[in-house]
Amino acid sequence: MKTITIIQPWATLIALGEKQFETRSWSTKHRGELAIHAGKKIDREACEIEPIRSTLAKHGYTADNLPTGAIVALCNLEECYMVDNRHDYGTIGLKAKNGKFIMWGGSRGNEYYFGDYSDGRCAWQTSNVRHLREPIPAKGMQGLWNWEGMMA
Structure with a gap:
């Protein structure tokens, strides 16, 4: 199964369904x-910044109890968009248009704060997303890698 290693707290935010875009x-x-x-x-500094801190706390997590070195969720990768902020679409929001991911005049809650939406x-x-209540220990790698621990 294709796998991506993500540092904490972002891996857990995805696992909890709080972060839809990596x-x-x-x-x-x-x-x-x-x-x-x-x-x-674990990016401990990020864990203390709002809204990350309160979102983790809502689920009983802090920087001290985030799982590391383990598979924490299974999901489907639906699409990969290029971020394009060169237009004035208003306030925080996200929208796919012609294969690009753009800012627009809506809101997706905390999503914008859980990623780096810089141009390009x-x-x-x-x-x-299926959160694994019992994380499965695994050694991570850079890029997309094949995890043999569970086959779809």
Whole structure:
């Protein structure tokens, strides 16, 4: 199964269904099943910034109890969009248009604060997220990698 390693707290935010888009500096052609692996690194500073802190707390998490070095969720990778902020679309919001991900005049709650939506970055849209209550220990890697621990 294709897998992506994501540092904490972002891996858990995806696992909890609070973060739908993973932002990356690179695109992928992969679509379909994707395992979310929480890397060993925790960005403790990010865990204290709102709205990350309160979102984690709502689910009983702090920087001290986030799972690391483990598969924390399974999901589907629906689409990969290029971020395009060169137009004035108003306030915080996200919309896919012609294969690009743009800012627009709506709101998606905290989504904007859970990623880096700078021009030229890629927004990977996830769906059907299944949070694993018992994380499965696994060694992570850079890029997309194959996890043999569970086959779809």
